[in-house]
Amino acid sequence: VSILRTTLQKIRSVMNIPESHEILFTHGGGHGQFAAVPLNLCASPSVKATYIVNGTWSERAVLDAEKYCDHLEIIKNSHRTDCNYTSFPDIAGKVAPDSKFVYLCSNETVNGIEVFDLPSKEETGGSVGCRR
Numbered sequence: 373v374s375i376l377r378t379t380l381q382k383i384r385s386v387m388n389i390p391e392s393h394e395i396l397f398t399h400g401g402g403h404g405q406f407a408a409v410p411l412n413l414c415a416s417p418s419v420k421a422t423y424i425v426n427g428t429w430s431e432r433a434v435l436d437a438e439k440y441c442d443h444l445e446i447i448k449n450s451h452r453t454d455c456n457y458t459s460f461p462d463i464a465g466k467v468a469p470d471s472k473f474v475y476l477c478s479n480e481t482v483n484g485i486e487v488f489d490l491p492s493k494e495e496t497g498g499s500v501g502c503r504r
Contacts, residue, residue, distance in 0.1 A: 402429060404437035413473050417442040425449065426487070427457040427480025437475070445471060457483040462484040 380395055389395060414421060420443040423434050436482065437444055445468045449461035457480065467474055468492040 403432070406433045407440070408438040409433070409473075409475060410440040419443065419472050420445065420468055420470050422447065422467050422474045422477040424461060424463060424474065426460045427477060427483035427485050428477070429480055429482065430477040433475060454481040457485055460480065460485060460487050 383389065383395055384391075385412065398408070413419070414437075417440070418461075419441060421437060421441050422445040423430065423437055425431050425434060425446060425448045429497070434446060442484055445466075447461050447463055447466050449459060476487065480486070
């Protein structure tokens with residue numbers, strides 16, 4: 373128990389995470405989280421969510437989200453050729469203001485796209501969920 377407390381304390385300190393936020397240690401890797409995000413954040417099928425697709429992992433996340441959320445806004449990159457993503461899509465004005473959350477993958481390792489400057493709540497109009 374003291375190992376867990378120390379670890380949580382160090383993570384909060386290094387990442388500047390306030391006490392108002394929980395830190396979760398989850399198993400299953402990214403694939404497990406593809407379902408966990410909509411299962412936890414789409415309390416009912418009528419909840420709207422926005423998914424920003426910028427590569428293979430976010431594309432797979434959409435497949436699971438479609439099982440649990442009836443109202444998905446999907447923003448895809450127009451600079452995509454045959455499953456090859458080359459940049460992060462322009463999201464300006466495209467995020468539905470009534471989305472409960474915005475999902476994006478900041479490190480698309482398959483396609484080599486990494487997002488360093490994550491969109492703010494002001495840019496997305498809602499909360500941002502991010503998979504690294």
